[in-house]
Amino acid sequence: xxxxxxxxxxxxxxxxxxxxxxxxxxxxxxxxxxxxxxxxxxxxxxxxxxxxxxxxxxxxxxxxxxxxxxxxxxxxxxxxxxxxxxxxxxxxxxxxxxxxxxxxxxxxxxxxxxxxxxxxxxxxxxxxxxxxxxxxxxxxxxxxxxxxxxxxxxxxxxxxxxxxxxxxxxxxxxxxxxxxxxxxxxxxxxxxxxxxxxxxxxxxxxxxxxxxxxxxxxxxxxxxxxxxxxxxxxxxxxxxxxxxxxxxxxxxxxxxxxxxxxxxxxxxxxxxxxxxxxxxxxxxxxxxxxxxxxxxxxxxxxxxxxxxxxxxxxxxxxxxxxxxxxxxxxxxxxxxxxxxxxxxxxxxxxxxxxxxxxxxxxxxxxxxxxxxxxxxxxxxxxxxxxxxxxxxxxxxxxxxxxxxxxxxxxxxxxxxxxxxxxxxxxxxxxxxxxxx
Numbered sequence: 001x002x003x004x005x006x007x008x009x010x011x012x013x014x015x016x017x018x019x020x021x022x023x024x025x026x027x028x029x030x031x032x033x034x035x036x037x038x039x040x041x042x043x044x045x046x047x048x049x050x051x052x053x054x055x056x057x058x059x060x061x062x063x064x065x066x067x068x069x070x071x072x073x074x075x076x077x078x079x080x081x082x083x084x085x086x087x088x089x090x091x092x093x094x095x096x097x098x099x100x101x102x103x104x105x106x107x108x109x110x111x112x113x114x115x116x117x118x119x120x121x122x123x124x125x126x127x128x129x130x131x132x133x134x135x136x137x138x139x140x141x142x143x144x145x146x147x148x149x150x151x152x153x154x155x156x157x158x159x160x161x162x163x164x165x166x167x168x169x170x171x172x173x174x175x176x177x178x179x180x181x182x183x184x185x186x187x188x189x190x191x192x193x194x195x196x197x198x199x200x201x202x203x204x205x206x207x208x209x210x211x212x213x214x215x216x217x218x219x220x221x222x223x224x225x226x227x228x229x230x231x232x233x234x235x236x237x238x239x240x241x242x243x244x245x246x247x248x249x250x251x252x253x254x255x256x257x258x259x260x261x262x263x264x265x266x267x268x269x270x271x272x273x274x275x276x277x278x279x280x281x282x283x284x285x286x287x288x289x290x291x292x293x294x295x296x297x298x299x300x301x302x303x304x305x306x307x308x309x310x311x312x313x314x315x316x317x318x319x320x321x322x323x324x325x326x327x328x329x330x331x332x333x334x335x336x337x338x339x340x341x342x343x344x345x346x347x348x349x350x351x352x353x354x355x356x357x358x359x360x361x362x363x364x365x366x367x368x369x370x371x372x373x374x375x376x377x378x379x380x381x382x383x384x385x386x387x388x389x390x391x392x393x394x395x396x397x398x399x400x401x402x403x404x405x406x407x408x409x410x411x412x413x414x415x416x417x418x419x420x421x422x423x424x425x426x427x428x429x430x431x432x433x434x435x436x
Contacts, residue, residue, distance in 0.1 A: 005038055005082050008061055012041070012084065013112055015057045021046055022053075022112040023094050023120075025087075026101065029108040032116055033129055034159075040083035044097055044109065049073040050086035057084065095122050102148040103155065103167075104128045104135045132160065136167040139174070146177035150189045150215070153206045157196035163205065171209045178214045186215065187289040194264035197241060200234040203271075212271075218285055219275040228346075232274040235342035236267055248337065248358040251366070255334045261295045266335045269302045273339060279304035301328075302335050309333070309340045313357045322361060323408045326369050333365065372408050378418035379403060388422060399425055 016022050024032075026042040045053060054075045058065045063079035073088040090100040094109050101107040104125035110116045119126065128135050134152050142148050149171045152163055163171075178186070193199055206212045207230050213220050219229070240263070244250040256263050272282045279300045286296035308325050315321045326333055337358045344351045377400070384390045384399060403421050406412045412421055 002037070004080060005041075008079060008082060008084070009041060011060055012043075012057055015060050016053060016112060019045070019053070020111070020113065023097075023109040024112055024116075025094075025097070025109040026106045029110060029116065029119070030105050030125075030129060033108075033126065039081075040085060043084060043086045043112070044089055044094065045086070046089045046092070048088065049075075050088055051075055054084075054086040057086075094120055098122050099137060100141060100144075101137055102141060102145070102151060104137055105133075105155070105161075107137050128164075132162060133164050134159075134161050134167060135164045136170055139170045142170055142174055143177065146174060147181045147185050147189065149174060149178060149211055150181075150186065150193075150206075153202040153211070154189050154193040154196075156205065157193045157199035157202035160198065168205070168209055171211055175209065175211045175214045178211060179217075183288060183290040187291055190215070190268070190289075191261075191264040194267045198237070199267070200230070200237045203233055204230045216271065216275075216285065218281060219271070219277065229271055229274040231346060232342055233267060233270040235345045236270040236338055239338050239342055239345075240266070246355075246359050247366075248334075248355075248362045251362050252334055252338065255331060261292070261298060262335065265295055265299050266302070266338060269299055269335070269339060270342060272299070272303060273306060273343075277303070279306075298332065298335075301332055302339065305329055305336060306339065309336045309361075310354075312361065313340075313354055317357065317360055317364075319409045320405070322364060323369065323405055325361075326365055327405065327408070331365075333361070337361070368410070369408060372410070375407075377404060378407060378412065378415045379422065383419070384422070387419065388426065395429070 022043060022045045024041065025044045028038065028040065028042040031038060043050070050073060054077055055065060057063070058077045061077070061079050063077040063084075066076045066078060068074040068076050068085070072090070075086050077084040077086070089097045091097050098107040098109060098120065099122060104123040105128050106125070107121075107123045108125045109120045110118050123137055134155050136142055136148075136152075152167060152171065155161060156163055193202060196202070203212065206215075212230075240252065240256060242249050244253045256266075269282075272285070277285075282303050283296055283300045286299060291299075305325075305328050308328065312318070312321045312325050325336075329336055341351065341354060341358060344354055379400070381392065381396050381400065384396055385392070390396070399422060402425055403412070403418050406421055407418070412418050
C-alpha cells in the first residue's frame, strides 16, 4: 500500500477496533497476495447493512459516503482517490459469503485486525492464484450475475491469467444471459478489459467462447469471420504497445495517454472496422451500451473517415489532401493511421512505405499544420460583410472554410492574400447564391 492508503487503513482499524468480525475480502486480498499496488479496500461484515460502520469511518477521515448497491447493501467511502467498499455478508458467515463470489481468486478473506497471515480460503483460491487460473466458484454464481462472465476476461487481460476449461464451458453455456445485464455495467467491464496492455488474448478467447458475438450481436449480421475481426484487434494493440522510436510512435504514445477513452475505443474500432460496420451502426452500438457522448463521437469519426489516411498516402502526400484529412480528423488522425497500418500488416507484405508516411504526416501536422492553425484566421465573417457587402448566409462558411484550407496548405500567409482569395472565390460563384 502507498503511505496515504496505509494511513487510512490504520484509521479504519482504529475506527472498528471493537469489532472482531470485520473482514478484508475479494480483489483486495488477491492484489495483496500478488504484491500489486492497492487503490481500494473491500470490507465485509455481518448484519443487515454496513452503513453505520461506514458512516463512522467516513466521519473520521472526512470522506465521501456513496451508496452503491441497496440489494447487496454496499456503500463506498471515497478519500483522496482511494475507495473503501463496505458490504454485508452474503449469508451468515464469512465462509458463506466467499462461496457466493465470482472466482476463486476473489473468494479469499482475512480478519481486519489480524492480517493476511490468517487467510480464509474455502475455494483453494490461493492455489489458483499461484497457478494463474481464473476459476469460477460455481456455475450458479455466474448464472446469478452474468456480468461475471465478462469479468473473467477482464481479469484475464489485466492479470495475464488463463480461464480454466470448466469455467470457459460454463460461459459458453450461459453466454446469452449477458443480454440481461445493464448496459452501463457491460461497457464498464469492456473499457477496463481493453485498457489492459495485452487484452487481445482475452478478446480472442472471449470470441472462442461466443461471448463476443453476444455482447456485439450487431456484428453477427455482417457475415464476417470473427477470427479476422480479432486479428485486426491484435494488430492494433501491437502497434500501440510498440516502444516510441519514431516520430509517429512517440506521438501515438502521447496521444493515447492524453485522453482516457482513446485507448479502449481505438481498440474497439478495430472490431467494428473488421466486421465492416458503418460509422452509424457503430454509433447505434454506443447508444445501446450507453457510452459517453465523447466516446461515441470518437468511434463514429474513426469509422466515418476510415480509408482517408490511405488515400492521402496513395496521393503521394498531396498537401491539399493531407490538410483536408487533418481538418476532418484533428489530432485523431493518429488513430486513423493506427487502424490503417494494422490493416496493411494483415493484408500486405510491404508496410515499410506506409510506416514512413505515418512519420511524414505526423511531422507535417506538428511542425506545419498546427503552427498555421494556431496563427488564426486572416479574415472573419465580419470582413465578408464590411469589405465585400455580403449578407450572412450558408455561403459564409464555405468561403471561410476555403480560405482556411488555403492558409493551412500554405498558399496564403497574410490578410491581403486572404482578401484576394475571397475575391477570386466570389468571381467564380454563381451571383444568385450571393443573395441567399
